[in-house]
Amino acid sequence: KLKDGEQEKLVNLQRKADIQLDRMLTMASTWSRVLLSLQGKLKGTQWDPENSHRIDYSEFRRLLDSNHVHFMEYSNYGQTVSGKL
Structure with a gap:
């Protein structure tokens, strides 16, 4: 069984990994989205x-x-708004 300190370090390490x-x-x-967009897909x-x-x-x-x-997407500081119905 792990000691409390070791358990805490393990939990902290798992959180950082997540x-x-x-x-x-x-x-x-x-x-991926940028590349597909550049390809026109x-x-x-x-x-x-x-x-x-x-x-x-x-x-x-x-x-x-x-x-x-x-x-809904806002771009250019709200100057351009696009959406999909």
Whole structure:
């Protein structure tokens, strides 16, 4: 049986390993998405939506209130908003 100090070190090490694994998975996922986007394989998906037309704020608000929006992305400090219904 492990002593309390050893058990605490083991738990701390496992926590650090879990955090590192999560970071690596996030980074791999991001790179994968970037590469697929550069290859044009994500066109029209939520990760690389096609440009549409400009809409008035009232229309935008109506769409949000309809609860049919599946994905929303803000870019350029909120200047550009894209979504998927």
